[in-house]
Amino acid sequence: MAEQALKLRPISDSPEAGQPYDAVRSILDKVKAEGRDSLTAPEGKIVCDAYGIAVPQEGVAKSSSEAASLAEGMGYPVVLKIVSPDILHKTEAGGVLVGLKTREEVEKGYESILANARNYKADARVDGVQVQQMLTGGQEVIIGAVTDSSFGKLVAFGLGGVLVEVLKDITFRLAPATHEDALSMLDGIQAAEILKGVRGGEAVDREALSDMIVKVSQLVSDFPEISELDLNPVFATASGAIAADVRVVVDFSPQPERYRPSQEDIVRQMNRIMKPDAVAVIGASAEDGKIGNSVMKNLINGGYKGKIYPIHPKADEIMGIKAYKSVKDVPGVIDVAVFAIPAKFVAGALTECGEKEISGAVLIPSGFAETGNVEGQEELQAIGRKYNIRLMGPNIYGFYYTPQNLCATFCTAYDVQGTAALSSQSGGIGMAIIGFSRSAKMGVSAIVGLGNKSDIDEDDLLTFFEQDDNTKIIAQHLEDLKDGRSFAEVAKRVSKKKPVVVLKAGRTSAGAAAASSHTGALAGNDKIYEDVFAQSGVIRARSLRDLLEYARGVPVLPTPKGENIVIITGAGGSGVLLSDACVDNDLNMMSMPDDLDTAFRKFIPPFGAAGNPVDITGGEPPSTYRNTIKLGLEDPRIHSIILGYWHTIITPPMVFAEVVIDVVEEMKKKGIHKPIVASLAGDVEVEAAAEHLYANGVPAYAYSTEIPVAVLGAKYKWARGAGLL
C-alpha cells in the first residue's frame, strides 16, 4: 500500500521515497504503544511534513543574521519568539515580536528581543530566537478526512468559518483522490466563486489547494488507522496553501474484512444465476396460492426454455414435471435454486445446494435479519462462503431476466423485453417497478430483488449488467450500500459504458430513520452519497417516478454529440416552462446563430419568436413542425431537440406524432440521429400521441414540461460522466 501511495505522491520522486511512510509509521506506532487516540501538535506537524503538507515554517536562530536568513527562506511576515527555559511569560518579557516584514526588522527584532530578555531576567539561559512564518490574509478553508462505515476513507473540503459550518457547504470524495477529483472539489462547494476571487480579492492557488487535498487523501489511505484528520484552518492565498492547525485522530481497532470475490468470479457466477441452463425450485408446489406454486407457474408460463427441477419431499411430479426430494437427487447440473420454503428449512437445503455445486440461491423466504433473526442469516452466509454459492436475498420477490424468458419469482410474470435492468432493495418498490413497466410498456432486461443483501449486492449486479449485451441502462433503488467503496469502484467503471441511475432512499434525516428501522442498516450522510455518486458517474434520481422515467427514456435516446439544445414549440407558454426545465437540468440552450435564426424564420409566421425557443406559434400546419424539426436535425450545430406541441385542429396530436416520427426516420436514413424529447399540451388525445412517439424512439409526455427535459438531462449527465461530451 505504501508503494502505491508513493507512486501517486510527488514526494515519492525524491531519493528518500521510503522515508515519508516510515516517518508516519513510527509516529503511529508510538501513539499506539502509548494507548493514545490522537496525535500531539508536533506529531501532527511531522506527519504533515512527511507527506509534503505545508504547515507554518519555523526554525531557531542563534544570531540576528541567522534569524534574517531563516525569515528570507520562509517569506515575510514572520514572528520572533525568545527560546528560553527560564522565561515562561514570553510576551511579558518582551520576548515576542509579530509581523516583521523586512530583513532589517528581523535583525533589529532579534537584538531587541535578546536585550529585553536580559532586562527581564539577567541570568536567563537563552537558547536562541524562534523564527516562525506568520499566516495572514488569504481565504480560510478546511481540508479533512473521515472514515465512513460504507465508503471507507473520504477526503473533505470546505470553506472555513461560521458561515460554512452553518450552511454545511462541504464536499467529499473517496480517498485517495486524484488531482482531478481534488480540483472538482474546489468547484464542488456552493461558495466556489469565492476561491476565484471576488470583490477585488485574489484567486487562490488552485494547484496548491488541490495538491494538499490529494496528499491528505493519500495519507489516510496509506494509514487506515487514521480515522479522522482536520486541517483547519488552511490559509489559501494566491501563491500557496498552508495548514495552520492539524488534528489527527486514530483508531487502531482492526477493520472488519469484507468478502469480495474477484470481478471474474462475479461475472462467471452471476451469468450462471441470471442465464441458467437449469433451475431448481426448492419447495415447488402444485397447490394454488403457495409461493412454490407461483414460482413454478411463472417459470413454465413465462416461457423459460431451460430445465426446471421441482424439489419436494414427497411429490413425484409437479405441474407435469418430474420432481425430486433433494437437489442432490437431480441427475444433471443445476445453475440456480429458487427457495420457496419456510426460513427454518433454508439452511439445510442450502447445504445440499452447496454439495450439488449450485452457483446461486434465490432466497425468497423472509424471517431473517429483517425480523431480527440475524444469526439465521449469518448461518446462510457461512454456508454460502463454504460452498461458494452466491446468495440473492433473503426476503425478496426473486428476479426476472427477460432475454431468457425467466421469471424466477412468485410475483406476476413480466415479459416486455427491453434493455433496462432494474433492481430494488424493497419488495414493494419491486412491485411498483413491475406495475410501472407494464403500464408504460417499458422494455426491461431484468428486474431483481435484493432484499436483505446477505451476499449479492448492487455492485454484483453492476458487474453482471456491464457485460450483459441485453442491458443498456441499470437503474437501482437502494436504501444503503453495505460496501459503498466497492459499489463506487465498480460504478465508476460501469458508468463509462452504460448509464447507472440510483434512487437512494433514506436521503433525508426522517427517511434515514425509517431506513434504519427497516433494514437495520445505518443510512449514511446524504452529502457523502451525493458526492460519491457524482464522483462515480452515477445519475441520481430524486424520486421513484424519476428512477422509472429515466430507466424508460434514457436508453431510447441516442447519445448526444454536443451540448447545444434547441426548443421548438407551438406553444410559447410551453417554451418558457421547457426553458425553465433546461436550467433545472443543467442543459445548455444554444444561443441561436444569426444564419440559423434566419433559416428558422423562413418557416414560421413573422410574429413567431426569434432565438431559442423557436416559437412557431399555435396555429401552424403540420408542415411547419416538419420543416423546423428537419432544420433542427440537419444543422450540425444543434445536438438535441426539445419539442413543445400545442393541440390544435390544424395539427391534431396524432398528425404531429406521425410528422415527428417521419422526419426522424428520414434523417436516420441520412445517418442523422439526435436525441429528441417532446412535451404535449392538449386534450386527452395527446396521451395516445405521446405513447406512439415513445414507441418510436421519442420520449414524449402529456401535460408535463418537466419530465421530458429531465429524461434528456439524465442522458446528458451520463454522457458527460462517461467522457462522451
Next chain:
Amino acid sequence: MAEQALKLRPISDSPEAGQPYDAVRSILDKVKAEGRDSLTAPEGKIVCDAYGIAVPQEGVAKSSSEAASLAEGMGYPVVLKIVSPDILHKTEAGGVLVGLKTREEVEKGYESILANARNYKADARVDGVQVQQMLTGGQEVIIGAVTDSSFGKLVAFGLGGVLVEVLKDITFRLAPATHEDALSMLDGIQAAEILKGVRGGEAVDREALSDMIVKVSQLVSDFPEISELDLNPVFATASGAIAADVRVVVDFSPQPERYRPSQEDIVRQMNRIMKPDAVAVIGASAEDGKIGNSVMKNLINGGYKGKIYPIHPKADEIMGIKAYKSVKDVPGVIDVAVFAIPAKFVAGALTECGEKEISGAVLIPSGFAETGNVEGQEELQAIGRKYNIRLMGPNIYGFYYTPQNLCATFCTAYDVQGTAALSSQSGGIGMAIIGFSRSAKMGVSAIVGLGNKSDIDEDDLLTFFEQDDNTKIIAQHLEDLKDGRSFAEVAKRVSKKKPVVVLKAGRTSAGAAAASSHTGALAGNDKIYEDVFAQSGVIRARSLRDLLEYARGVPVLPTPKGENIVIITGAGGSGVLLSDACVDNDLNMMSMPDDLDTAFRKFIPPFGAAGNPVDITGGEPPSTYRNTIKLGLEDPRIHSIILGYWHTIITPPMVFAEVVIDVVEEMKKKGIHKPIVASLAGDVEVEAAAEHLYANGVPAYAYSTEIPVAVLGAKYKWARGAGLL
C-alpha cells in the same frame, strides 16, 4: 400617505409626529432642486435620524468631562478625533484614538489628543474633540430597499460580506413590512442560524433588527422617489443594530399610474362575465372549422341555459338561433361578448359593446401585443376604459365556468363540475389543463385564458373566485404579473380563505429570457417572486404537473387540525421514500408516543417496525390495514395519515381501496375527518384502485411516493399560511 406611515412607526407616538416626514421631505426637495440622483452621507444620516434608524452617534466635546459624558451617553467603545481646521492629517498629528473603553480612558485621551495637537502644531485652532461611537463586533448584515417594476417597493435583508454576495442569500418583502414580516426575514435566509448565535457567538437583537427593517420599509413607502436604499453594513449585536453606512438613490420621474378598479367593481363585473345571463358571440358562424362556429357549438352543446346572441353582418340565424348585425341591435341586456373576428375588426365591435353597456369582452383574437401590434392593444384598452368594459385577453382560448355549463371558448368542451378554478397565461398550457382535467376526471369550476392580459389579470380572477361558492381552490399559471403589488395584496386576503397555487414560469434565467420573447414582459427576479408569494400565502408549484396535481388533490382533502403525520405502510421500502418526501415537503412525522406504539403493535406482526412509519409488513390481510388506519384516525394526536400500499395476493389493490374507503366513511360518521393520501406500489391493478380511492376522497397515486406527499404538503402549506394551524 405620511399619516399612514406615522401610524405604523413607533416614532409617530412622539409629539413631533409630523417632523420626521417633513425632515425627509425637505432633504428630498433639496436633492431634487439640485438635480441630483442620490443623497450625501450627511443627508442620509438626517433621513435615518428622522425615521429612527440608528446610525453611529457622535458629538464634539470642549472638555475632557464633556467628552466623557458624551461617551457615556453613546456607550463604549468610542473613537476620539481632533477637530481642527488647521490639522489635516489627524492620525499623523496623534489626533485620533480608537477603542476607548472607560470614562478614565476618554478623559485621559482627550487631554493627550490636545497635547499631541499642540506638539504637532502649536498655533493650530482647536474646535474640540469629536467623540464617535465605535462599531465593533456583532454580525454584519444588509438592510435595503428596491423598486420593482411589478411589485413596487420591496425591503431586503441579508448577511453582510463576501459569502452572502456569492451565495445570494437575501430575502425580500413588500414594503411597508409589518413587524412579523420583518421577523420572518430574519428566519428567511439560508444562514439564519448565524443570527441566533453560533460557536459561542451571541444572538443578535432580533427586535432591533426587525424594527430597522420595518422603518426602512416605511421610509421607502412614504417616499416613492427613494428608488433604492442600502444600509450596508448594519452591525447587529446582542443589544442593538446600527447602520454604519447609508446610501440613498432617488428617482423623481413620475410613476406610471395603474388602473385599479375597486374590489366591489371587480366583483360586480366579473360576476356578470363569469355568470352571465346573456352572451353575444361576435363573429358567430355556422361554418365548421371557424372559431365563431366552435364557440357557438360549445355554448349550445355545453348546455348553457342563458341567452345566446349570435352577431353576424349578414346571417339571420345561426345554428337555429336568431342572429343580429350588431350587439346594438339586440333588444335585451348582454353581459358578455365573445369575440371571434379578425384583429382589425375588434376595436369597432368593442366600441359597439361599450355603447350597449356590455360588462365584459372575451377577446379570443390574436394579432395584438404578442405579434408586436402594441398600438392595437392599447386602442382596445382605451375603449375598455372609456366604456368600462373589462377585457379578457386578447390572444386567448376563452373561458369555462362549469356551474353555468358555460364554455365560452373555441376549444373542446369541458363539463366535469368541481371546485378547482384554473387559469393560464398561455393557450398551450390551457389546453394541457383541459387534457389533464379530463384524463384525471378532475372537477373544475372554471378554466380561464388570460393571454396578453390587456386588462383582466390574475388578481381580478382571485377577487372573483374568492366570493364564488363553487370554487375551493385557485390554481394559476403565469409568466409575469403586470401589477404584482395588486396581486400580492389580493392573494394575501384570498389565500386566508382558499388555497392559491401558482406556477410561475420563467423562474430561471433561461426561462425568463423565453418569457420575455413570448410576452414582451420582463420576467422579474425569481427570488422576489418566491418571497412575495410566501408573504402572500401563495403556494408555489414547481412544475406544471405539480400545479395540476395540487389543483386536483388539495380540495379533496379536509383541512388538517395539526402537524402530526403518521405513515402506515405495508412496504417498508415505501415507508422510507414516503419519509423522505415528508422532509422534502416540510411535513412533520409524529414522534410516536409509547402507548400509541403499543396500540399499533397489537395489530402488526412482531417483526413489524416500531415508531413512525408504522410498518405493518407485506404479507398482511385487509384487517391489518383496517385496524391500523382506524387507530390512526381515531387517535386525536394524529392529524394526517399517509398510506403505503404493497400489492399482495392477500390484500389485492381494490380490496385495499375498499377497506380504506370503508374506514374513512365509518369515521366520518363519527365526525372524524382527517387528510389521508396513499401511495400504491404494485402491478397495474393499482391504477384502478388509486382512481377509486381518489374518487372517494383519498388522493392516491400508483408508482409514486412523492406526489401524494407533495399534495398533502400543499394542503399544509395553505393551512399554515391561512393561520389554521
